[in-house]
Amino acid sequence: MGLPYIVPNMAEAVVARLHPAATRWNRLEGRPRTHDFDRALRAEVRDALWLLSRQWQMGEFQGDDAGSPVLARVCVEIASLNRFQAGAAAVEDLKPEEPLEAVVERRPVPLRAGTQYLSLDLRLAVGRRWLKLLAREAAKPGGLSADYRAAYRTAYAVLVPDPAQKADAAVCAHLEAWQQAGAAAERAMDGIALLEYLVDPAHSVYDGIGANPADESKLVALAERLQDWFAGLIMQPEQNADTAWQPSRLEYQFGCAAPQGEAELVMRAEEYYQGNLDWYALERRPAEPSLGDPPAAPQPPRREVHTFIPTAVMFEGMPNTRWWAFEDRQTNFGEVRPDTTDLGKLLLLEFGLVYANDWFVLPYTVPLGTVSEVKGIALTNVFGERFWIEPVLEQPATDWQKWGMFTLTPATAEQPPAPARLVLLPTVPKVQEGPALEEVAFIRDEMANMVWGIERRIALPSGAPKPGSEAARELRQWLEQLAGPPPAPPNPPAAPIRYQVMNTVPEHWIPFIPVHVEGSVREIQLQRAALPRFLPGDPNPPKAEKVRPRTTLLRHGLPRAYFVHEEEVPRAGAVVSQAYQRTRWLGGRVFTWLGARKQTGRGEGASGLRFDLLAEIKQ
Structure with missing residues (x-):
């Protein structure tokens, strides 16, 4: 017999039978089908303690008692570049209506050879x-x-x-x-x-x-x-006047000056050959009180005082100061991989990622062709405090702390560092360069123990350029045609070999031989030499006809000697070219000049020149 069924609570059982129920479960899902996501993108956080933790994590509770600048008065001293000297030529006035590149690089147009x-x-x-x-x-x-x-x-x-x-x-x-x-x-x-x-x-x-x-x-x-x-x-130098181009150095040398108190600020460029002239090509010469003779009526620098509201520095990729702001991914400083010796990139990263928010901008337009110096800044911050700030280089400190950028370097390390001056040369941002009319490659030939000036490109009498190898071959063939066919030897030699004094090289290869510098037994320099020209069919061969260069770059000083400093032709060689330059200056005026530039070569070469040969006689 089974156990009896006992209802513990009869009242609840009766109610459950009178009111039956069915239990169901529903899942709630978001529907991101809307045109407005502003609220979702806010990333709202309502936990104040979490926000304080983030501020503590970012070090925002460690502040300095410093105020942001709100007003600045800047005193600037401006001196105009007014004197110019090309090489060792006479000093002349620097005209502001002419670009400095044209004044420096201009060379006389070759009209005769x-x-x-x-x-x-x-x-x-x-x-x-x-x-x-x-x-x-x-x-x-x-x-x-x-x-x-x-x-x-x-x-x-x-x-x-x-x-x-x-x-x-x-x-x-x-x-x-x-x-x-x-x-x-x-x-x-x-x-x-x-x-x-x-x-x-x-x-x-x-x-x-x-x-x-x-x-x-x-x-x-x-x-x-x-x-x-x-x-x-065509802008050319005065007739019979010295130019800034130094043939013995294969580069330009010039100097310019600006007023500086009772003296002048003298700046010189000793090695300019790149074709892009800017302030870093110059060096300050504190030992020279003036460029040449002092000017008769010097123009003192002028001072200007301007008032600004400082503006915080902003640039692409700059880290934002707020936690929830995101930077543009087009500029990623984290992907910069500088070397330990790459100071430029290291400075850029340190400025952009660490100290960018500490810098402010005071916009000031520097006049063209001037030397500007900030004498000081009178600054007022948000607390009403006023400060007089002078350039760092002029503060009393040890030499290793006197560091700056965009300043002129003195000619020697023993001289004191230059004041914080900004040189804005009267140069142009863009120069159009025509095809090279002349091109000479200086290469070292260790087997022949000499340097060769290879005329890769020459200017024909018509004015059009032509490869030097083709021009030399055509000229040689024409001269042989004028001389006529070589006469046949009366008695052919029976020996299988013959003695040859020397072989030949193409006529567009001009030799430079090492010679001692005058007054020295150790220093050497390179002197232009010449190879003889023998035409087999010439009935009356000249006694001393020499192969002369056809480019104005190598014809310097003919028929006198021409010397080039040995250090100007490194082991990699050097390539010097000459072409017309064109630019547009202030007011839309067009300037055209003939200029030269130098580039690094592609290594050593071999001419194949040999002496005292035994040549096989072809039967």
Whole structure:
């Protein structure tokens, strides 16, 4: 018999039977289908203790009793760069209407190489300009009484090259130069010849023209206009004046100065060859009180006082001061991997990640072509405190603490550091450079124990550049053609070998031999030499005909000796090129000049030059 069923609480059992219930479970899920996520992105935290913990973690409770600046008055002393010296030339005034690159780098345009004319394209352009001036003046009422264009074409004609003459081989050996000269001969006018004739004050533009006496004054006025136009077309140094280019150093050297009290702040650039001129190319010369002779009427520097509201420094990738703010990922200082000796990157990282929020900006526009010095800053902070702040370099401290940036370096380490001056040279941000007209590679040939100046690129008489190897080969072939075929030997030798004094190298390889510096038995320098030119078919060979360079970079001082300092040609070599430069200056004026630059070479080379050879006779 089973156990009886006992209900413990009859009342509850009766209620459960009277009101039955069914239990169900629901899962709540978010529906992110909305156009407004502002509240979700707030990341709201309502725990005040958590926020205080984060502030403690970030060290925000460790503050300094310092106030942010709210007002600043800056005293700036400004001196204008007003004097310039190219190399060891005479000191001249630095004109603010000319860019400093053009003043430093300008070189004379090569117009002649011995008796051979050069730059035919430029000669024809000047001639066309002169003929246009004559035509316009003759067409004006009350102008020239006659048309003198034909007379000037005859008086200053382009000569026809003679292929039978050895003197015209530099033109006739190259097909493109010969064609251009033949097309312009007796048809166009050589304008450079007219300008060269007018250099002598005793010469007149109407000499040999048969001009009407009433037109002579008008022709003189037109000639002055032509000279002014050509001077503005290409910026060149004065005739027979020294330039900043130092052929013995293969670089530019110049100096400039600005007023400094009763003396001058002298700055010099001893090794400028890169083609991008800026303040770091200069060195301060405290031992020189003035650039050359002191100026007759020195201009004292001027002082300016400006009031600013300091603004905190801000830049891309700067760490934000708030915890919940995120930086732009395009700039990531954490990915910078500097070396232990890379001071530039280390300074950048330390400034950007540690001390960026301690810097403030006082915007001030520095005038172009000046030397500016901040004498001091009168600063007021949020607590009303006022401070007078001077440059760090002028504070009394030990030498190792006197450190600064963007200041001029003294010429020697024994001299005191320069004051905190900012030099803003009158230079341009962009210069257009044309194709190289000349290019010379200086390489060391250890087997021959000499240095070679290889003319990789030369300028033809037509003005167009051409590879030096092709030009040398074409000239050699033309000279051999003029000399005729070599005569046959009367009795062929029976020996299988013959003695050869020396072999040959291409004619665009110009040798530089080591010689002792005058007065020294240990120091050496490189002197330009020359190889003899022997033509097998020449019936009357000259006794001392030498292969001369065809680039103006290597023709310096001909026929005198030309020396290059040995340290200027390192083991890697050096490449010097010359090309036209063009830029646009203040007011939109265009400046064009011929400048040179130097670059590092690609290592040593071998010419294959040998002496005392036993050569096999080919049967």
